[in-house]
Amino acid sequence: MSGNKLARWSNYVLLSLITFIILYPMLYMVLNALRSTKEIMLYPTRLWPADGFQWSNYAEAFRVGKVSIYLLNSITVTGITLLCQLIVVTLAAYALGKWKPPGHKVLFVLFLATLMITSEMTTIPVFLMLREFELLNTHQGLILAYVGGGIGMAIYLIKNFVDTLPKEVDEAARMDGAGLLRVFWYIDLPLIVPVLAVVTIMSFVGVWSEFFWALITITDDRLKTLPLGLLNFQSQYNTNYGVLLAGLTIVTIPSMLVYLLFSRYFIEGMTAGSIKG
Incomplete structure (x- = not known):
């Protein structure tokens, strides 16, 4: 076997081992969510259910554990947060990268400066602001905290990507009579x-799994998001491991699905700078 083939197969084995190490805990959680608590206690290392799939664990989580309410709240908060955040950061980053208004360099530096401000530094001011506007214990207040928390990094990524876009296409479109917004919507977007x-x-991953802000702003059980509701769920089902693992699986699966749906674009976005630069 040549040196190149040996190196290639070594990489395959190493990557397969790393993939298994990363995925095994998730596989253990998903499969054990379909086992009874008795079977989990007797055979903790076994993966495949010996007594058949216990789908009742999920039914119990939704029926008694109020997971359906928490799940709907998380979907609502995460969906609105992503929509608002994408609109704000896309328009802001595109304006800074393409239109370059007066003072755009200063604005960009200010956005970058927010990356050096930790969440601990903003917790009390934002909390007091939400209390002043009577937005505590509301989804609106939670969404505002989430939207403002992730703007700096998003603008940095999008603005740097916009800087690599070819200017010739925009100029040709403007010569044909297209306005700025038309160029943005049909060509650059x-x-x-x-x-x-x-x-x-x-x-999505940050908002969907966020716990701290939900904990300090939401007290009404009907408004709790899934990670926060799972805290009560865990204390209620601390001895029913099958139902508890079913609740944890419900929290984890959406993040996996979002990554799988956007994985192709994610890889393109992470490598675009090295290809186009």
């Missing part, structure tokens, strides 16, 4: 889809 996918995945 489809080109920045890969980096928007990167921002979408990062924001």
Whole structure:
């Protein structure tokens, strides 16, 4: 076997091992969510259910654990947050990268400066602001906190991507009579889809699994998101491991699906700078 083939097969084995190590805990969680608590206690290392799939664990999680309410709240909060955040950061980054209004360099530096401000530094001011506007214990207040928290990094990524777009196409479109917004919507927006996918995945994972802000702003059980509701769910089902793992699986699966849906664009967005630069 030649040196190149040996190196290639070594890489395959190493990557397969790393993939298995990463995916095994998730596989263990998903399969054990379909086992009874008795079977989990007797055979903790076994993966495949010996007594058949216990789909009742999921039914129990939705029926008694109020997972359906928490899931709907998480979908609502995450969906609105992503929509608002993508609109704001896309328009802001595109304006800074393409239109370059007066003072655009200063604005970009200010956005970058927000990356050096930790969440601990903004917790009390944002909390007091939400309380002043009577937005505590509401989804609106939680969404505002989420939208403002991820703007800096998103603008940085999109603006750098916009800087690599060819200017000749825009100039040709303007010569044909297209306005600025028309050029943005029909020409440049489809080109920045890969980096928007990167921002979408990062924001979705951050918002979907966020716990701290939900904990300090939401007290009404009917308004709790899934990670926060799962805290009560865990204390309620701390001995029923099958139902508890079913609840954890419900939290995890959406993040996996979003990554799988946007994985192609995610890879393109992460490598676009090295290819186009």
